[in-house]
Amino acid sequence: MAENRGVVFLGQNKVEVQSIDFPKMQNPAGKKVGHGVILKVVSTNICGSDQHMVRGRTTAPTGMVLGHEITGEVIEAGSDVEYIKVGDLVTVPFNVACGRCRTCREQQTGVCLNVNPGRAGGAYGYVDMGGWIGGQAEFVFVPYADFNLIPFPDKAQAMEKILDLTMLSDILPTGFHGAVTAGVGVGSTVYVAGAGPVGMAAAASAQILGAAVVLVGDMNTDRLKHVADVGFVPVDLREGDNLGELIEKILGKPEVDAAIDAVGFEAKAQGKNGQEAPATVLNSLMSVVRAAGGIGIPGLYVTEDPGAADAAGKTGNLSLRFGLGWAKSHRFYTGQTPVLKYNRQLMQAILHGRIPIAKIVNATVISLGDAAEGYKAFDSGAAKKFVLDPHGLLGK
Known part of the structure; x- marks a missing residue:
């Protein structure tokens, strides 16, 4: 079994990088599915929404793997995935969405009706959002890959602008x-x-x-x-x-x-x-x-x-x-942003130099192992957006 590490919520104002299970092709209920992929996480960001949980301002359970802002490389594709390929570098909208329900068909992917038994809307690593494991980790499972994922057209070009493109998963849209x-x-x-x-x-x-x-x-x-x-x-x-x-x-x-x-x-x-x-x-x-x-x-x-x-x-x-x-x-x-509604046009704006979002939010790269320090600095009001680098691919 391959190894994996992730940022785990351990209670109010406490997070820690721990060994976690390597992702499986299954949903939170444990059912095996073929519509997803496993990603090697290239970048994953600390979000203000994560801070609400860490501060104890939600009902988030201890032991939750955090992180809903994910960019990664596909290393394994399920049997039902047709269009996303192994090797693709992709942005992951933080909304988990099936692509099949009424709201998804209306481009309201923030309130998908099928991915969360408790309420409309799902997200990775977030309280009450369906139990999907978070992506502040080395590897993560992403469901409904053909619908949710947007591959970058040129991997080399994308890596040159990765600190901008990592913002596509949440805060820019x-x-x-x-x-x-x-x-x-x-x-x-x-x-x-x-x-x-x-x-x-x-x-x-x-x-x-x-x-x-x-x-x-x-x-x-x-x-x-x-x-x-x-x-x-x-x-x-x-x-x-x-x-x-x-x-x-x-x-x-x-x-x-x-x-x-x-x-x-x-x-x-x-x-x-x-x-x-x-x-x-x-x-x-x-x-x-x-x-x-x-x-x-x-x-x-x-x-x-x-x-x-x-x-x-x-x-x-x-x-x-x-x-x-x-x-x-x-x-x-x-309400939660329907990320897919905007991501293609925003990706093009980044790739063509129209919106230097990494500079505007002061993107700051830290290692996955330094996540706890990043949370503390962000909570203190640092004028930075912390980007975690699980595999050392981003540079400093």
Whole structure:
């Protein structure tokens, strides 16, 4: 039996690289299947969504192998796989999707009806997402390969841009989805809440969609500096508790055409002593988005949060000023990104130099063995996107 190692969740604020089972051609229920492949993982990223679990803010069980951002080389293909070949270098959308159900046929692969017995939607290495083993590992099983996987047309060219292409598994399409669903277009003024990797990907997406100006708000000094360094407009939320006033200082009026929530349920209130306030981002966005504008919400919200400060938050209930959004005829779009809907066009944008996403999110390569240190640094607010290199193929 070949060996394998993976990043295992061991409880609040504790992860460890351990020996894990080599992947088998079977689903989480143990049924053997022929529609999948086994990948040698070339790159796999630490995501802010992983941090929610590691912080103890979900019901994730200990022993879970983490990781849903995966790029890899096919080393074995199941008997029912027709079009993906051994040797292909592929990007893996984080959504596990069958390609056969109603929602998959509607390009809503984030809520596939067949891959998770508990609810609509599946993902690798994530709580309540069907039990699929995560890809922060040396090797991983990917089901429904012909539908899910996108091979890069030229392996050598792809490896030259691998730090950009590794973002296709999640954060680039997630940021793009947020911008598209917020209605960003040519000449738009855009505000992005959160300067983490998804927020930066959303800012880059707004730019490529034609935004006139992209503002990015945060309370982390290093992240705000990085926002400016890569060409966006930082908004320091520590400078006041009224977002409209901060925006007015920059744009001359306290509103934008579109906004993107790249923070989610662990948001903190504006001001110098911001405390956790899960609804604060959504409420502030409703206050600054113009009448008939749009709000894209790729930031994660959960149905169960054991670490919430109040009883309502523990079941995902937020104190939203929804009447304001209704009165302003806002459009809201939520949910997991249907990655396959965007990945081919974003791959082409990367390969042809239109979106240098690795620079924009400050992609930083570390070894698989250093994953625990990467989690700690990311949790402390480092202005970086950590990319794990399980087989030493990426360079430094």
